[in-house]
């Protein structure tokens with residue numbers, strides 16, 4: 001089958017896997033203390049109403065997401081499904097053009113425009129209905 005991604009390079013790696021948790025401190029007992037993954041940073045992402053912690057694992061990261069308000073999408077996720085894998089983030093370049101191209105191909109976008117993510121990144125989510133049931137985040141670091 002012909003590739004329909006035009007001139008875009010394929011995403012170069014899994015930037016991170018997002019895991020929804022009730023409490024980051026408690027979760028670090030496993031991911032940091034027991035597994036020994038290095039905690040890189042903890043910050044709050046206003047736009048998503050979450051606190052996030054990044055743990056380095058090879059070229060990728062594990063992102064722990066804790067809601068900081070009831071309006072947070074993560075709070076709603078935890079209510080519906082409990083703790084668990086929330087999304088997979090793919091590292092891309094040209095995030096804006098890529099979103100446009102995906103939209104043109106009929107992919108449902110949650111964010112039509114990239115927004116401010118953690119760690120100096122621009123992010124946008126694709127709808128699971130268009131990605132085989134997985135919430136996919138596109139992520140571009142500067």
Ligand code: ZN
Pocket residue numbers: 016018063087089137
């Ligand atoms: Zn993420």
